[in-house]
Structure formats: C-alpha cells, structure tokens
Amino acid sequence: MMKITGLSVLILLLSLQLKAQSIVPIKLDELSELSKPNATNLSVINFWASWCGPCVKELPYFDNLSKKPNVDVYLVSVDFIQDKAKAEMLLQKKNIKSQSYLLDEKNFVEQIDKTWSGAIPATLIVASNGSRYFYEKSFSEAELEELVNNITSK
Amino acid sequence: MNRSMKKTMLMITGLLVVVAVLYVNASENVMEGYEVGDYVSDFKLPSTTGKTVSLSDYPDAKGFIVVFTCNTCPYAKLYEDRVIELDKKFRGKGFPVIAINPNDVGQKPGDSMDEMASQAKAKSYSFPYLRDDTQEVAKAYGAAKTPHVYVLNRESAGKFKVEYIGAIDDSPREAADVQETYVEDAVNALLSGNKPTVTNQRAIGCTIKWKDV
Numbered sequence: 001m002m003k004i005t006g007l008s009v010l011i012l013l014l015s016l017q018l019k020a021q022s023i024v025p026i027k028l029d030e031l032s033e034l035s036k037p038n039a040t041n042l043s044v045i046n047f048w049a050s051w052c053g054p055c056v057k058e059l060p061y062f063d064n065l066s067k068k069p070n071v072d073v074y075l076v077s078v079d080f081i082q083d084k085a086k087a088e089m090l091l092q093k094k095n096i097k098s099q100s101y102l103l104d105e106k107n108f109v110e111q112i113d114k115t116w117s118g119a120i121p122a123t124l125i126v127a128s129n130g131s132r133y134f135y136e137k138s139f140s141e142a143e144l145e146e147l148v149n150n151i152t153s154k
Numbered sequence: 155m156n157r158s159m160k161k162t163m164l165m166i167t168g169l170l171v172v173v174a175v176l177y178v179n180a181s182e183n184v185m186e187g188y189e190v191g192d193y194v195s196d197f198k199l200p201s202t203t204g205k206t207v208s209l210s211d212y213p214d215a216k217g218f219i220v221v222f223t224c225n226t227c228p229y230a231k232l233y234e235d236r237v238i239e240l241d242k243k244f245r246g247k248g249f250p251v252i253a254i255n256p257n258d259v260g261q262k263p264g265d266s267m268d269e270m271a272s273q274a275k276a277k278s279y280s281f282p283y284l285r286d287d288t289q290e291v292a293k294a295y296g297a298a299k300t301p302h303v304y305v306l307n308r309e310s311a312g313k314f315k316v317e318y319i320g321a322i323d324d325s326p327r328e329a330a331d332v333q334e335t336y337v338e339d340a341v342n343a344l345l346s347g348n349k350p351t352v353t354n355q356r357a358i359g360c361t362i363k364w365k366d367v
Contacts, residue, residue: 051228052360078358080327106324109356117298118321119361136298136361 021091023077023084025104028111034074034101035112035126042152043126045074047103047112050087054138055121056094061141062123063096065148073098078120127151187296188316190353194306197291199254199284202271207252207282209306209314216248217307217314217344219337221322222297224257225273226264227360230300232326234277237301240322240337241281249305249341251281256292257300261363292362299359305340305350318350321357 026034035045046062048055059075066073075096077087081104091100109118113134116122125133125148133151188194198208209218221237223230241251257265267285274283286292295304305318318340325331340350 049358054361082327107355107357109358110354116356117302118356118358119299120358121361138361 021088021096021100023088023091023100023102025081025084026076026101028103028105028108031076031101031103031108031112035124035132037126037128037130038072039128041070041072042128042148043072043074044148045076045124045126047076047078047120047122047124049077049079049120050083050090051079052120056090058121058138058141058144059091059094059096061139061144063094063098064141065144066098068148070152071148075100077102125151127154129154187294188304188319189296190316190319192316193309194304194314194316195294196312197294199286199291200267201282201284202267202274202279203282205282207284209252210312212250214248215250215308217305217317217341219244219249219251219341220295220304220306221251221253222256222292222295222300222302222304222362223253224255224262224265224300224360225269226257226262227300229326229359233301233322236322236329237281238277238279241279243338244341245280247341247345249345253279253281253283254286254291254297255283255300256286256289256297257363258289258365259287260365265363289362289365297362299361301359303337305337305344307344317344318353320355324355324357326357 035043037043044062044065048059050056062073062075065071075091075098077100079087079102081102084102087102109116113124115134116136119136121138123135123139127133131154139147194209196209198206201207209215212218219240223233223237237251237253245251255265255270259266263269270283270285301322303318303320303322304316306314307317309315318337320336322337323332324334324336336352336355339352343350
C-alpha cells in the first residue's frame, strides 16, 4: 500500500514537473503577430522581467485577466535569454498559467511603442477594432480590471 | 458691436477654447523633458562628497555624459563598471560623467545619500554621484528609467545642447558582447566636430521611483 502511495506521489510530482510553466523565446516578428488585432478577443501583452519587483507583483493580476472570456493575455519577459529558467521558476512559483514568451532581441523598445522609454512594467492592449493602448506603468488589480472593461465596452 | 460681430467673436472664442483643449490633451501624450537638440538648464545638486555640483563648475568641459542611475536597479548595476570606464575614457578629453540618482528614498532606501556614498567609495567613482531629491532635474530631462543617458555638447560658454539620449550600448548583460557603443560613438563624433549618427536608442531599464504627488 505504502509503495503504491509512494508511486502515485512520484507520478503526481512528475506530471507537475511536465506541466511546469515554460517560456517560449520569440523574435520581434512573432511578437507583432501576437499584437495583431484579434477578431473576437482583446489582446493584453504585458512586458515584465524576473528582476523587476513591480512587474512580478502584478503578474497574478494579468493571469486573472486571462480567465475573462474575451481576453487573451500574453506575458512577454524581457529577461536575458540566459535567465529564461529563472523566469520560468518564478512563474511556476506564482502559479501563473498565461501564455508566456521571452523577447530575445537587442533593440525593440521603439518598435513596440514610440512612446515607450524602455522602463518596465509596460503593457500593450490591442482591441479587436485595431486600437492600440500602451501603458508604461504598474497597475493595481482594480485599475487593470477597470481599464480592460473600459476598453472592451468601447 | 453689432450682432454679427458678436457672433464672430463668440465663434472665435469657442474656436480658441477648442484649440486650447486639443493642445492640452495632445501635450499630455507627449513625453515631457529634453529632446535631442534642446538646450539644458544648469542644476545644482548635492554629491556624495558633501559638495554641490553644477555644470558651471566645469569651465573647461566640452560636454557631459549625464547618467541617471541608482544603486538598486539590476540594469543600473550591470552598467556601473561601464559608467566608470566612460568617465575614465572621456573625462580627460573634456566629456566628464555626471551621475544623478533621482529615486525616491522612501520607496528605495538603498538609494539614500549614505548608501550612494558607500557605493561611490567602494567602486572609487571618479565622477560626482548626485542626489536629485526633489526629482526636478530628472523631470526637466525627461528621464524615465535607470540607466538613462544624456550626452550634452557645449555650443558656447554655459550653453549645452542635448545630442544623444538613451542606452549606453546594446548589451546590458554581457559587456563582452557589446557590438554598438552608442554613448562612446556619440561622444567621439562630437569630439571630432561631427553630429552623432545615432541620437536616440532606447533600452529596457527600471522605472524611476517617483514620489507620490
């Protein structure tokens, strides 16, 4: 009996391991695909890094947004590619399930938004009608929720 | 004043109000602060050595490398040695580094004047490390993050023009992998009497910790 329990715990652990959040490295052209307007859903693209305290704090808020029916959330890490595992561990620890990428590019700030200074956290929201909204700031969960509701109801 | 004149006046006033409102809204979207080509105002900020520092303290400077930086941002830390190198390389040529820490100490105790002084001492900074407690200098420059560099060039006595804004180079993590040295290139161009080819290069950094208004 003990053996079976031990085995199931092992299998459980293994399956958890397999389901661990993985971050897909992407380039700018793939990011621009992600930020194209989606016919039915609002796309929320959050730029963060594992070393950025305010970014990590708001990750769960973005993750919760992805539970909304008409919102797609993409978490784009701007960590160095060498730190991908560190970022993945952090997502796992915080139980973040949103689709996650790492932008493996050198110069990209201006291509993403002309008004972006490069400071993070930063968030790009693309509405179905093609409107783009860029925010170089951190959000409280309530602020983010209100913002998304406002944009969706436009 | 007859009726039609009144009407015209009213229309003009209305139009002016509309223009004013549009103008205010438009300027809200534009990032404040200096852009390349702007002349800077001098400042007076306290340094870790107990002195105050202004641009006018350097009568021989051909220009400056003004770096908004801090003790606490991982990106700023990655660039610390490279900022030290920039000063070593260009101070003698007339372009000294001036480092300014604008972070709110309430949010980042690690950026207090005392902590700045220990950092400057530990790394033997050859340049002044200034505290911008009111954050007015950072706002005037339009600095948004650390590190954020402004290369200034002297046009005439006491008149300094912004010639480059942005990143130090293109490889924050590994100094060995640097391919583009934006700040060095800008300063070298100015030293040889030319305009920098690249005048703006944005990179990732930590948001400046602004005081709550």
